[in-house]
Each structure stands twice: as structure tokens, then as C-alpha cells.
Amino acid sequence: MTEITAGGASVRREVAFRGGGFIAMPKPAYSWIAFAGIIALWQLAISAGWIDPVFLPSPASIVEALWQLTVSGDLWKHLSISLARIGSGWLIGSGLGLIVGVSMGLTSAGRAIGMPLVSAIYPVPKIALLPLLILWLGIGETPKVVTIASGVFFPTVIATLAGVDSVPRNLIAMAQSFNLPTRSIVWKVLLPSALPGILAGFRISVSTALLLVVAAEMIGAQYGIGAFLLTAGNLMQSDDLMAGVVILSILGLGFGAGLTALERVLLRWR
Amino acid sequence: MTKGRLVTTSKQTAPFGRAAAALCVAALLCAASSADAETVKIGVAKSTTAAPVYVAVAKGFFAAEGIDPQVVFFEAAQPVAVAVVSGDIDVGVTGFTGGFYALAGQGALKIIGAHSREVPGFHGLGYFVSEKAAAAGLKTVKDIPGHSVAFTTVGSAFHYSLALAAEKYGFDMQTVHLEPLQSNPNAASAVAGGSVDIAMVPSTSGLPVVQRGQAKVLAWVGDETTWQLGATFISAKTADTRGDMVKRFMNAYRKGARLYHDAVTGPDELPKNGPQTAEMIAIIAKAIGQTDAEVSTALAYADPDERVDVKDILHQIAWYRAQGMVKGEFNPEDMIDKRYMIPYPQK
Amino acid sequence: MDVIIDVKRHSYDDLLVLEDIKIQVREGEIVAVIGPSGCGKSTLLGIAGGILKPSEGKVFLEGNAPPDCLNPLTFIFQDFALLPWRTVEQNVGLPLEHHKLSTSDRQARIADALQRTGLSDFAKALPKQLSGGMRQRVGIARALVVKPAVLLMDEPLSALDAQTRDLLMEDFLDLLLHERMAGIYITHNFQEALRLADRVVVLSRRPGRIKEVLTIPIPQLERTNKAALAPLAELGDRLWSLIRDEASVADREVIHD
Numbered sequence: 001m002t003e004i005t006a007g008g009a010s011v012r013r014e015v016a017f018r019g020g021g022f023i024a025m026p027k028p029a030y031s032w033i034a035f036a037g038i039i040a041l042w043q044l045a046i047s048a049g050w051i052d053p054v055f056l057p058s059p060a061s062i063v064e065a066l067w068q069l070t071v072s073g074d075l076w077k078h079l080s081i082s083l084a085r086i087g088s089g090w091l092i093g094s095g096l097g098l099i100v101g102v103s104m105g106l107t108s109a110g111r112a113i114g115m116p117l118v119s120a121i122y123p124v125p126k127i128a129l130l131p132l133l134i135l136w137l138g139i140g141e142t143p144k145v146v147t148i149a150s151g152v153f154f155p156t157v158i159a160t161l162a163g164v165d166s167v168p169r170n171l172i173a174m175a176q177s178f179n180l181p182t183r184s185i186v187w188k189v190l191l192p193s194a195l196p197g198i199l200a201g202f203r204i205s206v207s208t209a210l211l212l213v214v215a216a217e218m219i220g221a222q223y224g225i226g227a228f229l230l231t232a233g234n235l236m237q238s239d240d241l242m243a244g245v246v247i248l249s250i251l252g253l254g255f256g257a258g259l260t261a262l263e264r265v266l267l268r269w270r
Numbered sequence: 271m272t273k274g275r276l277v278t279t280s281k282q283t284a285p286f287g288r289a290a291a292a293l294c295v296a297a298l299l300c301a302a303s304s305a306d307a308e309t310v311k312i313g314v315a316k317s318t319t320a321a322p323v324y325v326a327v328a329k330g331f332f333a334a335e336g337i338d339p340q341v342v343f344f345e346a347a348q349p350v351a352v353a354v355v356s357g358d359i360d361v362g363v364t365g366f367t368g369g370f371y372a373l374a375g376q377g378a379l380k381i382i383g384a385h386s387r388e389v390p391g392f393h394g395l396g397y398f399v400s401e402k403a404a405a406a407g408l409k410t411v412k413d414i415p416g417h418s419v420a421f422t423t424v425g426s427a428f429h430y431s432l433a434l435a436a437e438k439y440g441f442d443m444q445t446v447h448l449e450p451l452q453s454n455p456n457a458a459s460a461v462a463g464g465s466v467d468i469a470m471v472p473s474t475s476g477l478p479v480v481q482r483g484q485a486k487v488l489a490w491v492g493d494e495t496t497w498q499l500g501a502t503f504i505s506a507k508t509a510d511t512r513g514d515m516v517k518r519f520m521n522a523y524r525k526g527a528r529l530y531h532d533a534v535t536g537p538d539e540l541p542k543n544g545p546q547t548a549e550m551i552a553i554i555a556k557a558i559g560q561t562d563a564e565v566s567t568a569l570a571y572a573d574p575d576e577r578v579d580v581k582d583i584l585h586q587i588a589w590y591r592a593q594g595m596v597k598g599e600f601n602p603e604d605m606i607d608k609r610y611m612i613p614y615p616q617k
Numbered sequence: 618m619d620v621i622i623d624v625k626r627h628s629y630d631d632l633l634v635l636e637d638i639k640i641q642v643r644e645g646e647i648v649a650v651i652g653p654s655g656c657g658k659s660t661l662l663g664i665a666g667g668i669l670k671p672s673e674g675k676v677f678l679e680g681n682a683p684p685d686c687l688n689p690l691t692f693i694f695q696d697f698a699l700l701p702w703r704t705v706e707q708n709v710g711l712p713l714e715h716h717k718l719s720t721s722d723r724q725a726r727i728a729d730a731l732q733r734t735g736l737s738d739f740a741k742a743l744p745k746q747l748s749g750g751m752r753q754r755v756g757i758a759r760a761l762v763v764k765p766a767v768l769l770m771d772e773p774l775s776a777l778d779a780q781t782r783d784l785l786m787e788d789f790l791d792l793l794l795h796e797r798m799a800g801i802y803i804t805h806n807f808q809e810a811l812r813l814a815d816r817v818v819v820l821s822r823r824p825g826r827i828k829e830v831l832t833i834p835i836p837q838l839e840r841t842n843k844a845a846l847a848p849l850a851e852l853g854d855r856l857w858s859l860i861r862d863e864a865s866v867a868d869r870e871v872i873h874d
Contacts, residue, residue, distance in 0.1 A: 052378075054355055054373060054376055054378050055355075055356065130451075130452075130453070130455075130456050130459075131453075131455040131456050131458070131459035132459070134451065134456055134459045134460045134463060134465060135459045135460075135462060135463040136463070138460075138463065138465035139420070139449055139451065139460055139465045139466060140465075218451065218452035218453075218456070219451060219452075219456070220420065220449035220450065220451055220460070220466075221450075222448070222450075227450075230423065230450075230452060231423070231424050231425070231450075233369075234348065234367065234368060234369060234423040234424060234425055234426070235367075235368035235369055235372060235424070235425050235595045235596070236348065236351075236352070236367075236368065236369030236370075236372035236373055237372060237595075237597070
């Protein structure tokens with residue numbers, strides 16, 4: 001930009017920088033500092049008596065509860081039982097969800113039958129159905145696994161269907177132009193192409209499985225993280241309750257990290 | 271956990287803090303309140319067991335003491351205790367729970383009166399046996415060892431009642447398969463489907479299953495083991511700073527209890543159908559939104575003076591402690607405020 | 618092997634896209650199809666290759682395919698249509714996987730196709746690691762691996778920048794002239810048509826009809842000679858005048874799909 005001065009000579013001015021911002025930069029240190037800061041403030045608030053520990057147990061007492069759980073061996077007992085339920089429920093739910101999602105994505109009949117059913121059944125709160133579930137399946141492991149599987153099934157169907165729908169049609173046309181058999185098109189083109197969508201669905205369904213372990217263990221469970229949480233809540237043992245929440249959070253972080261690693265391997269091509 | 275209807279499971283998801291207040295459904299039962307009356311929020315679980323409260327409100331006993339009563343309904347007993355600690359509720363009238371004792375043990379709650387009692391003749395909590403188990407010879411409470419028993423939660427009134435039966439009949443609780451199913455409908459469903467041998471549920475949940483022919487009444491808790499189901503309680507702060515209000519509250523509350531007791535209980539302390547019974551049923555039905563017929567099958571016993579059975583409470587606390595469900599060192603006597611309560615005579 | 622296209626008409630729902638298209642492409646001949654955008658050029662190619670069904674009309678192959686041909690009608694796509702999770706050699710090998718071939722035959726075909734497209738050093742690379750020009754070379758290699766009789770090229774250079782396009786066009790020409798294939802080359806760029814084709818079919822705007830067929834009498838290898846400049850420029854002017862008006866009207870139309 002120039003300005004004409006009275007003498008006719010131009011004045012040179014530096015252009016000021018006005019861009020930047022609006023871009024997320026990775027700052028991992030900030031996360032840790034904020035996390036530590038919140039914990040410290042929390043502990044301080046209770047130690048100083050600003051918050052009644054009746055309402056919010058202190059981080060120290062939660063750590064103490066976690067420690068007690070670990071040394072007594074109960075943690076492993078609760079974890080192993082819950083993980084078995086989450087694992088089998090998730091495998092069954094997502095396996096069926098994949099099959100149904102792909103069938104709905106591939107066939108018009110499947111879509112016509114499946115779409116309204118999924119829309120109608122997905123939003124039904126599973127907990128409201130517990131009395132019926134108990135009537136049908138009893139109180140053993142079956143209703144617990146079914147509760148988790150049914151919660152996992154629907155997000156998987158929806159993610160798989162969206163994944164199949166997002167497969168570029170030109171890839172299908174390419175495969176057909178080389179006379180690839182239908183089975184090969186499904187396995188070699190459709191499924192790998194839908195994989196990013198399916199993995200994104202897994203992220204949701206794994207969280208759902210963790211959420212539902214509490215609901216599942218409402219049904220006659222003596223052991224399991226969900227049963228432990230419920231008992232602690234019923235007895236107002238808020239340090240144990242928060243310890244259970246911490247365990248669930250750590251599980252959620254662990255599963256999330258596992259999926260990220262899986263994506264890094266399977267989706268290297270992106 | 272009180273007898274009556276526990277129709278929600280939401281208490282598990284927000285078990286402490288002010289969040290509990292979000293579960294409440296405020297109901298202004300007393301429309302006519304004088305301008306200078308002191309507002310008192312009374313927290314109850316939505317069941318027939320708080321009958322004296324409804325009667326005292328409907329008959330204007332609180333208004334006569336200069337109190338504007340606001341009855342706030344909760345879907346379960348435990349959140350009431352939490353709400354009293356947090357100050358959202360002034361007076362709680364509900365059943366005991368492990369959580370109640372945990373809070374009271376920290377000095378946050380003071381017991382000032384009674385709540386319903388399990389006594390012979392009144393059908394509050396019951397043992398319901400599946401058709402299959404009944405046919406296989408499960409006939410009395412004595413036969414329970416080796417069988418599975420479903421109820422709401424560990425540390426609930428049902429759990430304690432069963433422990434009392436074990437004491438009475440000398441069987442080991444370890445021989446009973448406990449199945450906590452979190453809600454009364456779940457437990458009723460389990461016995462109806464034959465997944466468990468026995469469900470311990472309130473009559474309101476159990477009798478419909480019996481009527482459908484899917485279960486039988488094995489016994490009533492009140493006939494087997496008498497005990498005090500719950501308490502009237504306030505926060506420690508209220509006990510120390512609002513003594514006058516608490517005394518006036520108890521006066522009105524006891525008037526309601528006396529009227530209700532005399533209307534539904536005979537001189538033998540057994541249920542009776544007297545001239546005032548129908549009116550009491552109508553008051554309760556209107557307060558908790560059920561039909562008169564539903565209420566009449568679930569009438570609860572009330573002590574005429576809301577006297578506190580101190581020995582029973584100490585026994586309960588000893589049990590919760592022995593189970594590891596109430597932790598920490600405290601003197602159980604400290605949770606009873608003798609300034610306001612009338613003790614139940616010990617035999 | 619010759620290919621004979623005879624499309625009476627083709628429409629999407631009520632929209633007539635193509636009408637009365639008869640084209641015969643002989644073995645060893647390259648026919649460019651040129652026309653304004655939206656005139657149905659790519660649709661015509663899809664019909665020729667059997668992946669679109671014409672509303673009314675047929676496509677025939679005449680003569681014998683070479684003995685080692687696995688897929689007589691083979692496409693090269695505008696957007697390459699590579700499987701991004703497969704390496705270059707896996708993409709090139711895809712059309713062979715459902716054929717009964719010996720391992721050595723399979724490997725020889727892949728190696729030959731890679732070598733002829735200059736991809737031998739990139740066999741293990743993923744598509745995302747390659748430039749646009751290299752990706753289209755993979756598309757060409759994948760077509761060559763089945764030893765096609767008719768090559769169907771759908772604007773194969775239009776997704777590339779101008780420099781890459783010029784370079785790849787020469788390689789293309791080299792490949793086409795060394796095979797006895799019939800070639801149909803869809804383009805909207807009349808310079809490409811003038812460089813590659815023996816004949817140029819000009820389509821009108823929608824519904825696409827054959828407006829004119831121009832024969833380029835100069836052999837492809839002589840078109841860069843000085844002597845060819847003037848007659849080619851004249852043909853170029855002729856082509857441009859044929860499509861200019863159509864393109865100008867087509868540009869102002871509302872897109873219907």
C-alpha cells in the first residue's frame with residue numbers, strides 16, 4: 001500500500017500479518033497440565049473443606065479405593081468377568097451387525113425390510129426391556145450378553161450400511177468391467193472400501209458396549225465392573241463408585257487406543 | 271428401599287449430589303397456604319408407606335402449625351437421603367438403605383421419627399415363590415437355603431429382611447443364592463419366568479404375578495420378622511438451627527400418624543376396615559396417583575406416635591457393618607436426635 | 618477384432634441422452650469421440666463396454682480376439698479407479714485373480730505390463746504415493762495385463778495437468794500403435810483427438826447424435842512433422858467450429874442429473 005505525500009514521493013510501509021489462528025496445533029503438554037491441574041484443584045477443594053466429601057470423594061480416596069480393589073484381588077475378578085461379557089457381546093453384536101449391514105447395503109429387499117426395522121427398534125431403551133428380557137432369557141449370562149450385543153448391533157448395522165453406501169461406484173464398475181465374480185466384488189472391493197466407515201462404527205459400538213455393561217450387570221450379577229458400580233451406588237460408597245467410573249474410563253481409553261492402532265494398520269492406504 | 275412402588279432405575283445413574291434433585295417431581299399438595307407460613311419440603315418415595323404425611327397434609331395439620339408443606343416425590347428412597355444432605359429437601363420420610371446409613375454415619379443425617387414398620391397382618395414386603403419351586407416343595411421361609419432369591423439390590427430392605435429370617439430360623443445366608451436385579455419389576459419378572467425360586471418384592475409388584483398364576487405367596491415379611499423399615503430424618507444443620515420448625519413439624523406429623531393408625535388398625539394392632547378406612551385410602555390414592563383398589567392392598571402400618579425403635583436401628587447398623595456395606599467409625603446413637611424423637615418401648 | 622456400436626436411443630428416465638449412434642471401429646483403428654460436456658460420450662462408452670444397458674440398441678464384437686486375451690473389452694477410466702488399499706502390482710494383478718493362470722504366467726503378465734508403462738520400480742507403492750500421471754499409468758497397466766482386443770478410454774487424460782497430459786499422450790500413442798487393438802477414445806479436447814485418432818466422431822449436445830465424422834488422413838507418427846502442421850490446423854479449426862456452438866449452448870443448460 002502506498003500513500004502519496006505532498007511532495008509526490010511514495011512512503012513504504014510494511015504489510016502487517018493478519019492471518020494465522022483457526023488451526024488446531026497438537027499441544028499434548030497442555031492436556032496433561034490441565035488434567036493435573038483439575039485433579040490438584042479437586043483435591044485442594046476437599047482438603048480445604050470447600051466441598052463436602054459426602055458429595056464428591058477426593059482423588060486421594062478414589063486412588064485408595066482403587067488400591068484396595070487391586071490388592072484384594074477383586075479388581076481382576078470384576079474386570080475379567082466384565083471383559084468376558086463385553087467381549088462376547090461385542091463380537092456377537094458386531095458380527096451380526098456386519099452381516100445385516102452388508103446385506104442391507106447390497107440388496108434392495110434387505111434395505112426395504114431392514115431400514116424401517118432398524119429405525120423402529122434402535123431407539124428402544126434396552127433397560128426398559130429388562131423385565132421382559134429376564135422373562136425370556138432368565139438371569140444367567142445369556143441376557144447380559146444379549147443386552148450388550150443388542151446395543152452393539154444397531155450402530156454396527158448403520159455404520160456398515162453407510163460404509164457400503166459410500167463405496168465409490170466407479171470401483172464397482174471397474175470390477176464389473178473386468179468380469180470379477182460378485183463374491184470377489186464384495187470381498188475385494190466393497191468390504192475393504194467400506195472398512196473406514198465400519199471401523200468408525202466400531203469406535204461407537206465399543207463405547208456402547210462399555211456403557212451397557214452396567215445395564216447388563218443389573219441382571220443378577222454378583223461380580224463385574226457394572227455390578228460393582230451399582231452396589232457402590234446403592235450403598236452410597238462414593239469413593240468405590242468413582243473408582244468404578246475411573247476403571248470404565250480407563251477401559252474406554254484403552255479400547256480407543258486399540259482401535260486407533262488397528263486403524264493405523266488396516267487403513268495405512270488412506 | 272421402601273415397600274411400595276419403585277418404578278425407576280434412575281437412582282443408579284445419579285446416586286449423589288444435587289443431581290438427585292433433578293429426579294424429583296414437585297407436587298404442591300396444599301394449595302391453600304397462608305402467606306407467612308414456613309415452607310417445608312418433605313421428600314418421600316412414591317409409595318403408600320408415607321401415608322401419615324399425606325394424611326397430615328390433606329387434613330391441614332401442617333397448616334395449623336404454621337407450616338406450608340411441599341411434598342416432593344422421588345422414585346426411590348436413597349435419593350431422598352441425598353437430597354436432605356444437600357439441603358434440597360428439609361425432611362425425609364423414607365425407608366432405610368445402605369446409602370442412608372453411609373450418609374448418617376458421616377454425621378450428615380439425624381433421625382427424628384419413625385417410618386412404616388413391617389408388622390404381622392400388613393402386607394408390605396413379601397416372599398413370592400415360583401410355581402415350579404413351590405411344586406418342588408418350597409413351602410416356608412425355612413426351606414429357603416439352597417434356593418435362589420431375587421430382589422432389588424444388595425443392602426436393600428429385602429436383603430436385610432432375609433438376613434433377619436436367617437437369624438430367626440438359623441440358616442446360613444451363604445447357602446442362599448442372592449440375585450440382585452436392581453428393580454422390583456425385574457425381580458417379579460424373574461420369579462414369573464421361573465429363573466429364580468423366590469422374589470422378594472413389595473405386594474404391589476408381587477400380587478399381580480400371583481393373580482396371573484405365575485407365582486404364589488410364600489410369606490409376608492411382617493409376619494416373619496418385625497422391624498422398622500425407615501425413618502423420618504433431617505440434616506444435622508436443620509436439627510441444630512431450625513428446632514422450632516422441627517418440633518411443629520413433628521406435632522403435625524404425629525397427628526396425621528395417629529389419625530391414619532386409628533383408621534386402619536384395630537386394637538389388636540392388626541389391619542381393620544373401619545368407618546374412616548376408605549377416606550384414608552382415598553387420600554393416599556390421590557397423593558400418589560394410584561387407584562383406591564391398588565392402595566387398599568398395600569396399606570402400610572404406621573406407629574401412632576412415630577416412635578423410633580432404637581434397638582432395631584442399632585441391630586440394622588450392626589448388620590450393615592458386618593457385611594462391609596457401611597464403613598467408617600461412628601457411634602450409631604449419634605445419628606438419632608433425642609431432642610425430637612420418642613423412643614419405642616423395648617420389651 | 619472389430620467393435621460395432623448400434624444404439625437406437627438411450628434415455629435416463631424421461632431424459633433422452635443418445636440417439637441413432639452407429640460406429641464401427643476396426644482392429645488397429647483409433648476412433649475419438651468428441652462432444653460438449655453432457656452429450657453422453659461417457660454413457661456411450663459404458664454401453665460399448667457392457668456396463669450400461671442401452672434403452673434400445675446393441676453392441677457387437679466381430680472377429681477373433683488374440684489367443685491370450687482375457688477380457689476383450691477393457692476400460693481405462695478418467696479417475697483411474699484404482700483400489701487405494703492395493704499396491705501397484707496388486708492393482709495390476711486384480712483382473713487376473715479370477716482366471717486360472719499359472720503363477721509364472723501371472724507374474725510374467727504383471728511384470729510385462731509394469732515394464733511397458735514404466736512402473737517396474739513402483740510395484741510396491743500405494744496409489745496415494747503416486748502422482749496423477751503415475752496413477753493413470755497403473756490404470757493403463759491394469760488394462761494391458763488382460764491383453765485386450767478393444768480399449769475403451771474414458772477421457773483418460775482429463776484429470777491430469779497439461780504437462781503430464783502431453784507426456785502421457787505420447788506414451789499412450791506408442792502403446793496403441795504397437796498393438797493390433799481397436800481403440801475408442803472419449804475426450805472433450807480436440808487437440809488430443811487430433812494427435813491420437815484415425816477418425817473423429819463429433820457428437821451434438823444432448824441428445825447426443827453423430828454430427829459429423831472426420832477422417833485424419835495423416836499417419837499419427839507424421840503428425841509432429843512440419844508438413845503436417847497446416848492441414849492439422851485446418852482440421853482443428855473445422856473441429857472447433859463444429860463443437861463451439863454446441864459447447865456454448867450446452868454450457869448454458871441446467872444440469873439434470
